[in-house]
Amino acid sequence: MPDVIIKNNRFYNPVDYILQQIGGTWKAPVLWRLRIKTFRYSELEKDIPHISQKMLTKTLRELEADGLVDKKTFAKVPPHTEYSLTSKGKQVVVLIESIRNLGLELMKKEGIDYLAMIKEEKKNERKK
Amino acid sequence: MPDVIIKNNRFYNPVDYILQQIGGTWKAPVLWRLRIKTFRYSELEKDIPHISQKMLTKTLRELEADGLVDKKTFAKVPPHTEYSLTSKGKQVVVLIESIRNLGLELMKKEGIDYLAMIKEEKKNERKK
DNA sequence: CAGTATCCAATATGATACTG
DNA sequence: CAGTATCATATTGGATACTG
Numbered sequence: 001m002p003d004v005i006i007k008n009n010r011f012y013n014p015v016d017y018i019l020q021q022i023g024g025t026w027k028a029p030v031l032w033r034l035r036i037k038t039f040r041y042s043e044l045e046k047d048i049p050h051i052s053q054k055m056l057t058k059t060l061r062e063l064e065a066d067g068l069v070d071k072k073t074f075a076k077v078p079p080h081t082e083y084s085l086t087s088k089g090k091q092v093v094v095l096i097e098s099i100r101n102l103g104l105e106l107m108k109k110e111g112i113d114y115l116a117m118i119k120e121e122k123k124n125e126r127k128k
Numbered sequence: 129m130p131d132v133i134i135k136n137n138r139f140y141n142p143v144d145y146i147l148q149q150i151g152g153t154w155k156a157p158v159l160w161r162l163r164i165k166t167f168r169y170s171e172l173e174k175d176i177p178h179i180s181q182k183m184l185t186k187t188l189r190e191l192e193a194d195g196l197v198d199k200k201t202f203a204k205v206p207p208h209t210e211y212s213l214t215s216k217g218k219q220v221v222v223l224i225e226s227i228r229n230l231g232l233e234l235m236k237k238e239g240i241d242y243l244a245m246i247k248e249e250k251k252n253e254r255k256k
Numbered sequence: 257c258a259g260t261a262t263c264c265a266a267t268a269t270g271a272t273a274c275t276g
Numbered sequence: 277c278a279g280t281a282t283c284a285t286a287t288t289g290g291a292t293a294c295t296g
Contacts, residue, residue, distance in 0.1 A: 004245070006238045012178065014231025014242055015156040015224060023151050024268080028143040041278050050140065052270055057279065079276095079277060088234070095230050096143060102223050103142025106216070110134045114142055117132070153289080169258050180290060185259060207257060207296095 007065075021066045021092065026051055026059040028096050031068065031085070035093045038084040068092060135193070149194045149220065154179055154187040156224050159196065159213070163221045166212040196220060 003010055004017070011017045022028055029048050033039055039047070045056055060083060063069035068089035072082045085093065107114050131138055132145070139145045150156055157176050161167055167175070173184055188211060191197035196217035200210045213221065235242050 004235070004240060004242065006235070006240065012153065013157065014228045014235060015160070016153060016231075017235060018227050018231040019147070019151055019156070023147055025140065025144065026269095028147070029141065032143070045278095053279070054271090054281095055269065058268090073278095081278065091234075092230070095226060098223060098226055099146050100142045102220070103144075103146040106219075107132070107134070107142060107145060112132060112134065114132065173258095181259070182261095182291090183289065186289090201258095209258065 018092070018095070021068065022096060024059075026055050027063060028099075030056075030059055030063065030083075031089060031093055031096055032100075034069065034083060034085045034089065038082045041081050041083070044083070063089070146220070146223070149190075149196065150224060152187075154183050155191060156227075158184075158187055158191065158211075159217060159221055159224055160228075162197065162211060162213045162217065166210045169209050169211070172211070191217070 003012065006017070009020060011020055022031065026048070029051070030044060033044065033047060041056070041060075044060075045051065045053065048056070051059075060069065060071070064071055067086055070084050070086050070089075072084070074080050074082070104114055131140065134145070137148060139148055150159065154176070157179070158172060161172065161175060169184070169188075172188075173179065173181065176184070179187075188197065188199070192199055194216075195214055198212050198214050198217075200212070202208050202210070232242055
């Protein structure tokens with residue numbers, strides 16, 4: 001298996017190539033949210049639990065560099081930014097959905113109903 | 129999104145759950161080979177370029193712990209070991225194939241025909 | 257044959273404070 | 277609002293030598 005280099009990133013095989021673009025802790029959560037609508041930086045920060053500013057910024061820069069996400073800046077007051085999926089981004093989100101579905105299935109075999117769990121969480125949040 | 133813990137591993141969501149089991153540099157290459165046949169330790173080591181003994185051992189231990197791979201030890205002389213996919217392992221290999229296919233597609237858009245590339249490599253190896 | 261053990265460098269992630 | 281900068285820690289991965 002050869003080393004391949006695309007855009008200064010080196011990888012060993014096609015799986016490695018994809019996992020470098022969607023792997024790690026934070027890329028999938030960001031991409032998954034953008035499948036629905038565009039998000040502003042602060043919206044992503046609020047909506048993704050546990051993410052730090054540093055990791056959100058780093059994740060967004062890498063997704064832009066890999067051509068999965070588009071960034072639009074609105075210079076007017078108050079200044080803001082909007083992130084959205086590119087067509088390549090939409091393509092990988094389809095894959096993320098497959099990964100997610102397998103995850104849900106295997107978690108159920110471990111006795112965890114993840115969808116019910118987050119539904120319950122949201123209910124409790126609304127009560128606060 | 130809650131923290132979920134299964135078998136002492138903590139993760140944030142179903143995608144994270146899967147990527148912890150098949151992500152990293154070496155798990156997919158091992159699983160991908162086992163889809164065809166069982167492999168001995170030394171066969172994997174020879175067949176996977178660049179992998180170190182340390183990472184091969186670590187990868188195999190994690191795949192065993194996650195229930196993706198079975199290990200059989202034959203104590204007789206010469207002693208040897210055989211690794212094979214469990215049914216869960218076979219299930220995730222299906223997903224790895226989807227990831228690989230998307231990888232091949234996106235690499236082609238970057239001008240790289242990976243399959244032709246490795247075919248050429250193997251031809252050169254046989255000449256040696 | 258199939259690993260362990262040890263040392264070391266690079267990367268990933270988090271916490272906190274600061275800024276155009 | 278949307279980031280940077282800095283410091284600290286944890287994890288990952290490679291090289292090398294050794295072993296039941």
